[in-house]
Amino acid sequence: MANILFTLFIIFVVLNVPIGIAIGLSTFGAILASQKVPLFLVAQRLFTGLDSFPLLAIPLFMIAGSLMESGGISKRLINFASNIVGPIPGGLAMVTVLACMFFAAISGSAPATVVAIGSIMVPAMIEAGYDKDFAVGLIAASGMIGVLIPPSIPFVTYGITMNASIGKLFLAGIVPGVLFGLSFMIISYFYAKKRGYKGTAKPTWKSFLTSFKEAIWALGMPAIILGGIYGGVFTPTEAAAVACVYSLIVGFFIYRELTLQNMFKSFANAGVSSAMVGLIIAAATAMGWVLTTEQVPTNVATAISSIAHSKFMLLLLINLILLITGCLMELNAAIIILGPIFLPLIMQYNIDIIHFGVIMVVNLTIGLLTPPLGVNLFVANGLQKDLTLSQVVKASLPFMIFAIIDLMILTYVPNLSLYLTHLLK
Template sequence: MATILFISLFGFLILGVPIAVALGLASVIAVWWGGQIPLLILAQREFTSIDSFPLMAIPFFILAGSLMESGGISRRLINFANSLTGHIKGGLGVVAVVTSMFFGAISGSSAATVAALGTILIPAMIKRGYHRNFAGGVQAVSGELGVIIPPSIPMILYAVSTETSVGDMFIAGVIPGLLIGFSLLLAVYFIAKRRGYASEERVSWPGRWQAFKEASLALIMPVIILGGIYGGIFTPTEAAGVAVAYAFVIGMFVYREITWKSLLPILGQSVITTSIVMFIIANAGLFGWILSRESVPQMVGDFFATISTNPFVFLLLVNLLLFIVGMFFETGASIIILAPLLTPVAMQFGIDPVHFGLVMIVNLAMGMCTPPVGVNLFISCQIAKISLEEITKGVLPFLFVLIVDLLLVSYIPQISLWLPHLFK
């Protein structure tokens, strides 16, 4: 059955069938071909895949991100970041990275980060004389911070798929997110200095204070989420509900940039996005159930054991696999399919599941800004009005930095585990 499953999946992908649909159709064909499982079980397994309390956090975080984006949060965060770092060489590129770090701590989505900030920053960089491929590339790469800095939807998916604590995953992502953010800042600075990009005027301290006050309500949101979780006030799922309520009150009654008329389109877009994610989760869960039933995880473990019993070699092989997968598959589907397969093997090698989760997420996040299907690239291409080939040239220097960061996260577990152990 497993052979038919993989043959069907790759056949549908070659035909250009969307990944979520391909996963579902391949599962149906495999079960029908095997003839041992009633087809009714498929619907039950799909329902079971999404019948999870932690998964309720996903629609809430999606809605919270939409409310914060429409409520003027992105503009205020950009102004605050510009007041702090705009005067540095390549100022607007630096602002793009810093703002993505702030916004990533709110939205939980890479694509949302690129769309919300790129529409403002990419045209501004082009107007100031930055090359289009640099402007689009730095925003596309910075957007991946949206799924590494908590809250993060891929972290929730990994935690649910491997029965790992969502709270531990969230807190473990803080230091890797900061590491990647600051390394991208250095890369932007040196590239901008070499190319002679302009910097912005230095903002006075009263101006910085004013920008901080305007953005302070947005900056408090991550503190509420993580502080509430680790303070024992609410669970990660309940934190997502709190984030929605907070975003609604701030956008509607404080900033007053969300109106009752605009609320319906915000809700509608959030429902569509949630439906897409849940459809992927349901089909990927079904696909993963068939793999488990056919003992594929055990076969994967035996395969890695025949190659080497060294955890360093295992991590190297997994990183190569994930890098290739990330170039062709959607991040959420990749995590749901591969995490249940690879995490038990990683634990056999003595690797902490939280650490391994960060390795997976950091690696697959790079797939969002690598061709041929990097969603961040396509969003930035549309905004910068350049081709995929052009923006790829702008992304390459940053990819080298991201690979170095990935190796550090992979081989220095304390980067991911120090904070979770500190809070226990």
């Protein structure tokens, strides 16, 4: 049955069938062809995949991020970031990265981060004399930070799949997100020196304080979310609901840029995105059940153990597998399918499940920047349609190389990502 499933899945992917439908149809086809189990189990497993209270955090965080985006949050974060790093050579590029880091702490979505920040910063960089390909490549790469800094939708998916603490995963994602941001700023600085990109005018204390005052309500949302979770006030799912209410209050009564029209538009956008993710999670859960029934996780673990004779080699091999997978499969689906497969191996080698969550999410996040799936590439390319996809890929290559270097550091120096989680003990 597993052979049929993989064959059908590859065929559907080659035919460019949407990933959620491809996973579902290949699972259904494999069960139908094998005649080993009744077909009603497909529907049962699809329902089981979504029957989870913690999973409710995903659509709620999407709604909160969409509301904050519509409520004028992007320009305030960009203005605040500009007052911090703008005067440095390549200042606008650094503002883009820093603004993505701020917005990541609100949205939890990489494509949303690309659109919210890129729609403002890409035209601004081009007008200031930055090369188009560099500007688009930068925002495509910086958007990856959107799924690392909490709240992070993939970390929620991983926590549910692997029965790991979502709160600890959120904490563990902070350092990787900051590391990615600093790396991209370093690249931007050297590009600026080489190509003559100037910084912005030096801000005054008054302008800095004004920009901070305007952005403080936006910056307060992650503080409330994380503080509430780690303070034991509410669960991650309840934190997502609080974030929605907070977004409505800030958008309507403080920034006063959220209207009924764009509020309903935000609900609709979040609903479509949630439905897409929900379909992928449900279908991936069904596929994961088939693979487990066929003992694929056990067989894969045995095969990898025969090759990898040390923790170092095991992690290197897993990184290679995940990097390739990230190029071909949607992030959440890959977590649900591959997480249980790797679980016996990480238990055998005493790898911390939170640390492995960081490794897995960072690996698959890099896939957002790599063809043929490369969601961030396509979204960023849509901001400057006169560029070809190959130009965007070429421009994003230096950022991808640094991202892989960061991945290796995070893989073999676990205390970097686990340090903040140890503070909770």
